Amino acid sequence: MKIDLISDTVTRPTNGMLDAMMRAKVGDDVFKSDPTVTMLQEKAAELFGMEDALFFPSGTMANQTAIKLHTQPGDKLFCDKWAHVYNYEGGGAAFNSGVACKLIDGDRGMFTAAQLRDISAGRADIHVPYSRLVCVENTTNKGGGACWDFEELKKIKQVCLDQNLDYHLDGARLFNALVVKNETPKQYGELFDTISICLSKGLGAPIGSILLGSKEHIAKALRIRKLFGGAMRQAGFLAAAGIYSLDNNINRLAEDHKKAKDIELVLNSLSYVKKVEPVETNIIIFYVKDYLNADNFIANMAKKNILLTPMGDGKIRIVTHLDFSEEMLEKLVYELKVFKE
Numbered sequence: 179m180k181i182d183l184i185s186d187t188v189t190r191p192t193n194g195m196l197d198a199m200m201r202a203k204v205g206d207d208v209f210k211s212d213p214t215v216t217m218l219q220e221k222a223a224e225l226f227g228m229e230d231a232l233f234f235p236s237g238t239m240a241n242q243t244a245i246k247l248h249t250q251p252g253d254k255l256f257c258d259k260w261a262h263v264y265n266y267e268g269g270g271a272a273f274n275s276g277v278a279c280k281l282i283d284g285d286r287g288m289f290t291a292a293q294l295r296d297i298s299a300g301r302a303d304i305h306v307p308y309s310r311l312v313c314v315e316n317t318t319n320k321g322g323g324a325c326w327d328f329e330e331l332k333k334i335k336q337v338c339l340d341q342n343l344d345y346h347l348d349g350a351r352l353f354n355a356l357v358v359k360n361e362t363p364k365q366y367g368e369l370f371d372t373i374s375i376c377l378s379k380g381l382g383a384p385i386g387s388i389l390l391g392s393k394e395h396i397a398k399a400l401r402i403r404k405l406f407g408g409a410m411r412q413a414g415f416l417a418a419a420g421i422y423s424l425d426n427n428i429n430r431l432a433e434d435h436k437k438a439k440d441i442e443l444v445l446n447s448l449s450y451v452k453k454v455e456p457v458e459t460n461i462i463i464f465y466v467k468d469y470l471n472a473d474n475f476i477a478n479m480a481k482k483n484i485l486l487t488p489m490g491d492g493k494i495r496i497v498t499h500l501d502f503s504e505e506m507l508e509k510l511v512y513e514l515k516v517f518k519e
């Protein structure tokens with residue numbers, strides 16, 4: 179039994195999802211004639227109470243499209259120092275949009291409105307890159323699946339309004355946050371100019387992300403997606419998996435969170451574990467004691483068919499997901515407990 183905890187992207191479509199994909203009615207979406215893609219986009223827009231939505235092959239492309247549509251070359255965007263848009267999208271903000279990232283020194287991937295207010299004023303000074311966009315990430319990836327306080331997000335919105343900044347949410351794992359905090363997609367739809375969500379993470383679709391925004395923003399996004407090479411033809415087969423994932427796999431995220439909590443408890447009881455970051459959703463980040471090197475630990479677990487990820491600075495990451503069963507949890511707990519230092 180292989181236990182793959184590298185990411186929640188490792189899931190395979192279930193039979194129910196495959197059936198939905200096989201039955202999808204499709205057309206050429208570049209000519210806007212794929213009814214299943216259209217259905218997914220309308221469904222997502224309605225869910226968030228936003229005007230429009232666009233289907234993307236990846237979350238990276240959805241985020242990069244958002245950055246492109248909000249900015250001009252030479253502009254500046256604000257994000258946390260751990261943000262995915264800065265760290266894990268291949269330098270795309272600079273490459274695709276010619277935009278500089280002003281990194282904010284937040285906590286677990288989250289900064290405060292006060293931190294943003296301090297650095298985002300003073301646009302009249304021609305020496306300074308033009309402040310244009312704020313990107314936040316919920317849940318935070320490198321921050322260990324942490325969830326933002328919605329009140330803080332509202333305060334940041336106020337800074338955006340005061341200083342005429344656009345506001346983008348990288349919501350690759352937003353549904354994890356919604357389930358834990360008992361929040362609704364519409365709350366987020368009201369707050370942000372654009373939102374990206376991933377269907378291929380906790381929701382279990384094989385491919386796909388969605389960008390949400392106003393009609394005007396999505397009209398721009400359509401053009402940029404084409405330019406980035408992301409306009410797809412009979413994508414309805416993939417959109418069908420997305421529809422299925424929205425219908426069936428949101429509430430069950432609570433099971434992933436429960437398993438992550440169980441793992442946190444076990445890790446905290448082990449003498450060779452130095453520290454476990456607080457677990458809020460489906461991501462667990464922990465450190466082993468210095469005499470046990472993180473890479474060695476990961477290699478030893480791999481020999482037991484348990485796959486974990488190094489996140490730099492001695493961090494080890496575990497992500498729970500749809501394909502991580504109770505039986506696998508038991509085996510993982512057993513192997514963690516009997517691990518020889």
Ligand SMILES: *Cc1c(COP(=O)(O)O)cnc(C)c1O
Binds near residue numbers: 318
């Ligand atoms: C996974 C992820 C993305 C997008 O990733 P893709 O692999 O391109 O779909 C964006 N932001 C965050 C926070 C992520 O975790």
